Amino acid sequence: MREVAIVAFAQSDHLRTTDELSEVDMVMPVLHQVLAQTGLKASDIGFTCSGSSDYLAGRAFSFTMTLDGVGAWPPISESHVEMDGAWAMYEAWVKLLTGEVDTALVYSYGKSSPGSVRDVLTRQLDPYYVAPLWPDSVALAALQAQALIDAGETDETALAGIAARSRESASANPHAQVKGSVPQGDYEVRPLRKGDCPPVGDGAVAVILAAGDKARELCERPAWIRGMDHRIEAHSLGVRDLTDSPSVRLAAERAGAFERPVDTAELHAPFTSQEVVLRKALKLGDGVAVNPSGGALAANPLMAAGLLRIGEAAARIHRGESDRALAHATSGPCLQQNLVAVLEGDTR
Amino acid sequence: MPEVLKAPLVVEFPFTRSLGPVQSAFLTGLRERTVLGVKTTDGKVLVPPVEYDPVTADELRDLVEVEPTGTVTTWAWNPGPRRGQPLDTPFAWVLVKLDGADTGLLHALDAPGPDAVTTGMRVRVRWAAERTGAITDIACFEPYEGAAADTGPAAHDGRFDDAVSGIVAEARLDYVYSPGRAQTAYINALADRRTVGERCPSCRKVYVPPRGACPTCGVATTDRVEVGPAGTVTTFCIVNVKAKNLDIELPYVYAHIALDGADLALHGRIAGIPYDQVRMGLRVEPVWTEGGRYPDHYRPTGEPDADYDTYKELV
Numbered sequence: 001m002r003e004v005a006i007v008a009f010a011q012s013d014h015l016r017t018t019d020e021l022s023e024v025d026m027v028m029p030v031l032h033q034v035l036a037q038t039g040l041k042a043s044d045i046g047f048t049c050s051g052s053s054d055y056l057a058g059r060a061f062s063f064t065m066t067l068d069g070v071g072a073w074p075p076i077s078e079s080h081v082e083m084d085g086a087w088a089m090y091e092a093w094v095k096l097l098t099g100e101v102d103t104a105l106v107y108s109y110g111k112s113s114p115g116s117v118r119d120v121l122t123r124q125l126d127p128y129y130v131a132p133l134w135p136d137s138v139a140l141a142a143l144q145a146q147a148l149i150d151a152g153e154t155d156e157t158a159l160a161g162i163a164a165r166s167r168e169s170a171s172a173n174p175h176a177q178v179k180g181s182v183p184q185g186d187y188e189v190r191p192l193r194k195g196d197c198p199p200v201g202d203g204a205v206a207v208i209l210a211a212g213d214k215a216r217e218l219c220e221r222p223a224w225i226r227g228m229d230h231r232i233e234a235h236s237l238g239v240r241d242l243t244d245s246p247s248v249r250l251a252a253e254r255a256g257a258f259e260r261p262v263d264t265a266e267l268h269a270p271f272t273s274q275e276v277v278l279r280k281a282l283k284l285g286d287g288v289a290v291n292p293s294g295g296a297l298a299a300n301p302l303m304a305a306g307l308l309r310i311g312e313a314a315a316r317i318h319r320g321e322s323d324r325a326l327a328h329a330t331s332g333p334c335l336q337q338n339l340v341a342v343l344e345g346d347t348r
Numbered sequence: 349m350p351e352v353l354k355a356p357l358v359v360e361f362p363f364t365r366s367l368g369p370v371q372s373a374f375l376t377g378l379r380e381r382t383v384l385g386v387k388t389t390d391g392k393v394l395v396p397p398v399e400y401d402p403v404t405a406d407e408l409r410d411l412v413e414v415e416p417t418g419t420v421t422t423w424a425w426n427p428g429p430r431r432g433q434p435l436d437t438p439f440a441w442v443l444v445k446l447d448g449a450d451t452g453l454l455h456a457l458d459a460p461g462p463d464a465v466t467t468g469m470r471v472r473v474r475w476a477a478e479r480t481g482a483i484t485d486i487a488c489f490e491p492y493e494g495a496a497a498d499t500g501p502a503a504h505d506g507r508f509d510d511a512v513s514g515i516v517a518e519a520r521l522d523y524v525y526s527p528g529r530a531q532t533a534y535i536n537a538l539a540d541r542r543t544v545g546e547r548c549p550s551c552r553k554v555y556v557p558p559r560g561a562c563p564t565c566g567v568a569t570t571d572r573v574e575v576g577p578a579g580t581v582t583t584f585c586i587v588n589v590k591a592k593n594l595d596i597e598l599p600y601v602y603a604h605i606a607l608d609g610a611d612l613a614l615h616g617r618i619a620g621i622p623y624d625q626v627r628m629g630l631r632v633e634p635v636w637t638e639g640g641r642y643p644d645h646y647r648p649t650g651e652p653d654a655d656y657d658t659y660k661e662l663v
Contacts, residue, residue: 020352022528024561028568042566058359058523068559071566114357115523119430127363127517128371129396129483130454134432139441142424143454150422150467189441190425190462234402238443238452239394242422 004096005215005222006207006343008037009311009318014177014203014299017113023052023062027109027204028069034105034206038218042071045208046101048078049092051085051108052303055120066109077101084108085205085307086268086329086339092209093228102214109204110302117200117302124332126235138197138271140237140333142189145273147242149191154276156191160184162272163195163297170294177201177299198270203301205308223314223325223343227255230339237334245281248328248338252282255340257326262342264289264316264325266309270296274335278328282340292316306330310341317345352532357525363517370399372513373411373506378485381475384504385414385449393501395449396483412501414448416473417492421445421452425462432520434488440465444489448501456488470494481512530560533572539641543634545610547571553611576607579646580654581630582663583613586623601626605646606662613662620647628663629653 010033018026035042048070052063063080072078081088085108092104112120118136125131148154163184170179178199185194208218215222231247231254233240252258265288269275275290284290291297293312296305306329316322324344331337367375370386374397377384386397387410395414400407423442429435434456442465443452458474459465472492479485527535530546534557537544545556546569553562554573562569584603590596601623604613616634618626631651634643 019354019526020529022530022560024559025528025530025568028561028566031566055521058357058521058525065559068561068563069566071562071564073564114525115521119432119521122432123519123521127365128367128375128515131519132432132483132515132517133434133455134430135441135454136430139424139426143422143441143443146424146467147422187425187427190427192424236394236396236398236402236451237454238396238421238445239402 002097002099002211003215003224004093004209004211005219005224006310006314007210007215007219007222008034008208009206009315010034010037011175011205011308011311012203013175014201014301016177016199016201018111018202019113022065023057023109023111024066024069026111026202027066027107030204030206031069031105031107034208038208040103040208040218045103045105046077047092047095047104048076049080049088049104049106051081051083051088051307052110053082055123056110056112056115056302058115070105084303084305084329084331086310087230089207089209089307089310090228090230090339093225096209096211102211104209105206106209106307107204107206108304108307110304111202112200112302113202137333138192139189141271141273142192143237144242144277144334145191145196145271148273148276151243153243153280154273158276159196159272162275166291166295166297169292170298173294173298175299176294179294179298192271192273196272198296198300199298201299201301203299203304205304205311207307207311207314219318221318221320221345223317223345226342226344227257228339228341229254230337232337235336240334242334243277245277245335245338248278248335248340249281251338251340252326255342257282257340257342260324261285262288262324262326264292264313264322266293266295266313266325266327267291268296268306268309268329270300270305272297274330277335282326282328306339313343317343320345320348323347352526352529353535354524354526357523358520359523360520363519364514365517366514367512368399369506370397370408370411372511373508375481375483375515376508376511378483379479379481379512380508381416382504383414383416383446383473384411384506385501386411392450393448394451395446395453411504411506412448413504414446414501415497416446417494417496418444418446418449418471419496420457420465420467420469420471422467423457423465425465434484439488442471442489444471447496455486458488458490464491482515528560530558530569534558535641538643541636542574543576543607545573545575547573554609555612556607556610556614573609575609576634578631578633578649578651579605579607579610580659581618581626581628581632582606582659583628584618584626599623603646605632606659611662616643617645618647619645627653629656629659
């Protein structure tokens, strides 16, 4: 199989509101940064793929606006997923594996500030039996948290510990939105307190993928994608065991995550309780650095937060801080959909 | 920098959805205070019922009736009900395994406070006074003292008089829309009866309306340029269909107009000339109505038509 690596990664600062910036204003600097890291021009890129959601903007085809920032004339080979950018990267990875192109630019962004994310996310639920009740994203995560507490898998103190550790780690991340010591606060939906929930914010992320020798040429220590897989579970929460995530386990297995231990795991767990589920399903030991970037509890730009995890994991390999990392992205309520990528640096 | 414009934006859509045989039976059943589930090939009872097995993808049609009483399998106390949620006083979200069912139904539980809710507690359906064949026909659950009935689920043919065949799923989302820096400047200038575009620092093209980036070069366009007021019709169409709430006499002409100095045509309505006399190359100028914040339409300037060569790049 063709070797493909992440060779560049950039992200915006993640902010509660960015009124003065249109989507393209937000995305463009990030695109320029990844291109500058590799020395590539937009016209050198073989394939461009993006992830975003019209529901955040409240406008149809909102992603077409950001194409201006890519430089889409003369015509380019381009695609878009109405998903987190991690799934856009999956598409780009497959495109590279076919041998059709040698480089790909993947970006995603979320501008959540114009609307109410808790309400917006209800629109992805089953429209017959669930969406008419308007259960918001925090409520559904809270049902999962209570199931974990009842099963003896965690308690509120342990959840607060996950929140504290994540925001403490984020202190070293200049782009993070919430960092340092943050009070757990009141219950949003019990048993989840404000501190157990991700911040709502705006942000963008971009990576460049390259194959084989092209990757070695563009990056001193490429983050080779050893495997990537994504899986989904039944949409109805009532048929799922909320304390487990068979889909993430299967995705990890198919991505090769269990072949050898990883030293780093960037997990897309917007809620503290979801980290409990993921750690167990992914069999992560205490020696693994989990979310050294601060994770989604420190910055959760919707549609970008999953690709951010992959980018952060790759950047650790680029910097020589990791040799084998697992990156995870999720979508849907209570970890419904999960993507796992396994990244490695060349042996030193 | 002047403040960016902001305005409320409400997105509403009443999605009309048709129901399959199982969903129709379930939702009609709720209207008749009857809760139906569906049996899977391995004998589990799914409530709410689905038409295909979530594990095996087998087609499921074997309906059964379950009890309107059940047990909470997990819950979450919601101190601040939001618009559209089942209760407007603090309540618990619950997954309830109804007696006779093997899976949980998501709904609201009316309880005095979080201390009154536990996993494993017994609850029963509180029916809505007016029922239409929707999940909201269950108003909510309420605490219930009785033990689970020991009779299993009873077979049900799923037939009711006047079965519902569809639902209208109302959705409303509220936003505060901001067009960003570039379009704010454009819109504010229009209110002053000026048209401003932005020039790409790399290829020097002037974009109107500006969106902040050059689609060719992929760089920010920050150099503001006034264009027009007059321009040239590069292409047009004749509209014969009346748009909702639009008070314009049919037919009318909608055109692409390259304002003088712009490298991108914008669009606008042409008036002040019979519709069948509009042509490519026609010279036009904007017309503002009293107090209007943007041109109402464009009208002929009376100049000779522009040569095709002067605008062919913009067609």
